[in-house]
Amino acid sequence: xxxxxxxxxxxxxxxxxxxxxxxxxxxxxxxxxxxxxxxxxxxxxxxxxxxxxxxxxxxxxxxxxxxxxxxxxxxxxxxxxxxxx
Amino acid sequence: xxxxxxxxxxxxxxxxxxxxxxxxxxxxxxxxxxxxxxxxxxxxxxxxxxxxxxxxxxxxxxxxxxxxxxxxxxxxxxxxxxxxxxxxxxxxxxxxxxxxxxxxxxxxxxxxxxxxxxxxxxxxxxxxxxxxxxxxxxxxxxxxxxxxxxxxxxxxxxxxxxxxxxxxxxxxxxxxxxxxxxxxxxxxxxxxxxxxxxxxxxxxxxxxxxxxxxxxxxxxxxxxxxxxxxxxxxxxxxxxxxxxxxxxxxxxxxxxxxxxxxxxxxxxxxxxxxxxxxxxxxxxxxxxxxxxxxxxxxxxxxxxxxxxxxxxxxxxxxxxxxxxxxxxxxxxxxxxxxxxxxxxxxxxxxxxxxxxxxxxxxxxxxxxxxxxxxxxxxxxxxxxxxxxxxxxxxxxxxxxxxxxxxxxxxxx
Numbered sequence: 001x002x003x004x005x006x007x008x009x010x011x012x013x014x015x016x017x018x019x020x021x022x023x024x025x026x027x028x029x030x031x032x033x034x035x036x037x038x039x040x041x042x043x044x045x046x047x048x049x050x051x052x053x054x055x056x057x058x059x060x061x062x063x064x065x066x067x068x069x070x071x072x073x074x075x076x077x078x079x080x081x082x083x084x085x
Numbered sequence: 086x087x088x089x090x091x092x093x094x095x096x097x098x099x100x101x102x103x104x105x106x107x108x109x110x111x112x113x114x115x116x117x118x119x120x121x122x123x124x125x126x127x128x129x130x131x132x133x134x135x136x137x138x139x140x141x142x143x144x145x146x147x148x149x150x151x152x153x154x155x156x157x158x159x160x161x162x163x164x165x166x167x168x169x170x171x172x173x174x175x176x177x178x179x180x181x182x183x184x185x186x187x188x189x190x191x192x193x194x195x196x197x198x199x200x201x202x203x204x205x206x207x208x209x210x211x212x213x214x215x216x217x218x219x220x221x222x223x224x225x226x227x228x229x230x231x232x233x234x235x236x237x238x239x240x241x242x243x244x245x246x247x248x249x250x251x252x253x254x255x256x257x258x259x260x261x262x263x264x265x266x267x268x269x270x271x272x273x274x275x276x277x278x279x280x281x282x283x284x285x286x287x288x289x290x291x292x293x294x295x296x297x298x299x300x301x302x303x304x305x306x307x308x309x310x311x312x313x314x315x316x317x318x319x320x321x322x323x324x325x326x327x328x329x330x331x332x333x334x335x336x337x338x339x340x341x342x343x344x345x346x347x348x349x350x351x352x353x354x355x356x357x358x359x360x361x362x363x364x365x366x367x368x369x370x371x372x373x374x375x376x377x378x379x380x381x382x383x384x385x386x387x388x389x390x391x392x393x394x395x396x397x398x399x400x401x402x403x404x405x406x407x408x409x410x411x412x413x414x415x416x417x418x419x420x421x422x423x424x425x426x427x428x429x430x431x432x433x434x435x436x437x438x439x440x441x442x443x444x445x446x447x448x449x450x451x452x453x454x455x456x457x458x459x460x461x462x463x464x465x466x467x468x469x470x471x472x473x474x475x476x477x478x479x480x481x482x483x484x485x486x487x488x489x490x491x492x493x494x495x496x497x
Contacts, residue, residue: 001392015392019382035482042334042425042481046323048385070337073384 002073006057007064007080020054023065050076104274105150108282114310115143115282117464118302119317120289120325122146124155124265124450125442126317127272127283128457129464134279136458137465142281143311144273145304147288147321151269154319157387157419158450159342159364159376160265161355163200165220165227165257170475171428171489172223174455177472179259181454189271193263194369198355200260201235205249205360213255226258238354247403249360260355262366262374268453292328292439299329299438315440315464317456320385320420322443329436333443334481335422338379339386340447341393343416345408347371361400372414375401379421379447387418421446428487431460431476432469440464441478 002014022045027036045051048071055066055078067077092100117133119126122144133139146152162182164175186193204210213229220227231253232244244251273283284306291303292314301310316325320337347370357364362378377397380390394413402409423446424430430444442460445452459470469477475487 002390022383034484038482038484039332043332044323044334044336046333046335046337046383046385046422047327048324048337051383053383070383071385073386073388 002075004055004066004075005078006060006062007078008062009057009060012057016057016059018056018058020056020063023052023054104270105277105283108284111143111284111287111304111306111309112282113308116141116311117313117315118142118309118311119144119315120302121153121316121318121321122150122269122273122283122285123153123317123319124151124269124272124453125445125456125460126315127151127269127276128453129315129317129442129460130276130281130283130457131272131279132457132461133465134276134281137461139465140280142276143309144276144281144283145287145289145302146283146285149285150273150283151266154419154421154445154449155269155453156266157342157417158265159366159374160262160368160450161200161364161366162195162261162263162451163257163355164225164259164451165200165202165216165255166489167216167219168428168475168487168489169219169223170487172219172225174472174476175451176223176225177458178452178455179261181458182261182263182451185268185271185454189275191267191271191274193267193271195261195263196369197259197261198353198366199238200257200355201230201238201254201357202257203235203251203254203356203358203360205246205251205358207252209359210252213253216255220257228256228258230254230256239352239356241351241405241407242356243404243406246358246361249403251358262355262368265450268450272453272457289325289328292325294329294436294439297435297437299436312438313440313464314438315442315460317442317460319422319443319445319449322422322441326441329434329439331434331436331439331478333430333478334425335430335444337383337385337420337422338381339384339388339418340376340379340421341389341416341418342374342376343394343397344368344375344414345373346412346414348373348411356404358400358404361403363397363400363404365401365404373408373411379423380418385420387420389416389418423447425481426486427489429476430478431456431473432463432478433467434478444476
């Protein structure tokens with residue numbers, strides 16, 4: 001079983017976590033063009049690499065950020081979201 | 086011992102023609118370059134050579150022929166989809182499948198089994214009725230059946246399913262299985278005999294685009310000049326699209342599958358349960374071929390996990406308790422290129438001369454022949470074939486999705 005570290009509850013089995021997708025900045029819905037908005041809601045970066053993603057520890061409903069290497073399936077770092085630096 | 090075998094011992098060279106011609110070097114230019122020697126890419130090469138008279142084609146493959154999702158799927162062929170676009174497209178594919186063995190002079194072990202999508206809830210029964218109506222409207226054999234019919238066809242089934250009883254299901258009589266490697270070999274050999282060059286272990290490292298048009302392909306064996314590139318690389322599509330700076334909604338999750346040890350034939354039909362997230366059929370060798378839903382997070386590799394056979398086996402025992410002593414023989418994974426609407430992405434792209442056949446996620450094998458046909462037509466005429474106009478990359482920009490999710494074989 002793969003282990004992921006919840007920033008609040010410590011190392012847990014990966015089955016306790018839900019994947020929330022890559023962190024993507026949302027354009028301003030009031031000013032974005034239709035094309036920009038379509039790009040935001042549909043398009044993804046499907047290429048392999050290091051990604052910053054939303055994850056949730058479901059028993060405690062803790063949302064946090066995980067940095068993962070999606071080609072080697074490695075979890076590099078997990079931490080609570082503190083707003084964009 | 087057959088006497089002809091002696092020739093192999095006595096001759097220093099291989100005395101029979103090889104299935105594929107080996108090419109050591111690339112030519113400097115080709116009319117069409119196809120990336121990916123899987124079923125889809127080879128089928129397109131085959132139809133380009135056979136039906137469109139284009140034979141100066143090179144098929145580039147990073148690994149080995151048919152080693153991607155063509156050789157990793159669970160070989161199910163069906164056409165009981167949900168949207169009119171999907172139904173018409175897959176039905177054409179099922180028709181093509183039926184005489185492919187003749188076409189190739191190679192036995193695909195195409196075996197018509199019948200296909201059940203089992204429903205354990207009222208909502209699933211409602212979807213079954215909806216799909217049956219759409220299917221029948223387009224002349225496809227598709228019926229809503231009750232639990233008695235399921236039990237009669239698969240007597241070993243436990244209809245109670247560990248607390249989620251089977252209420253009925255959608256029965257699709259033309260559902261079939263075929264030997265998947267042979268499909269790639271058949272198309273590959275057919276293309277090879279017509280002069281198409283297949284280069285295995287040749288990786289694409291870049292695509293040269295000048296003024297919005299494809300002019301060449303960089304590979305690990307050198308540069309090729311070409312004006313037409315067809316990309317049919319499933320889970321590696323985003324890597325290639327990155328080279329030409331085109332964005333897409335594709336996301337990659339592994340899809341795992343496994344087979345049991347071979348046992349006596351007891352299951353003639355193909356069973357799929359959306360609620361239990363399983364599908365199962367028995368191969369002609371007696372192995373149970375089993376699959377489940379996608380892995381729950383993005384990974385671009387073909388690694389396997391222990392969670393998968395554990396979870397799948399537990400659900401399998403709910404449906405077939407008598408399998409508790411049967412051993413799992415092997416498991417594997419493929420990289421599924423998923424789209425938000427569960428329909429593929431096919432046809433022309435913003436880069437002129439770059440054609441895409443992708444987004445085939447968990448449903449690409451059954452579409453192999455029709456993808457080859459329609460993509461070869463599209464490449465030859467530089468215009469999207471009428472059967473694929475609902476599947477273009479533009480549909481996302483235009484908010485005109487195709488909505489095939491209801492027909493995904495298991496819930497994702």
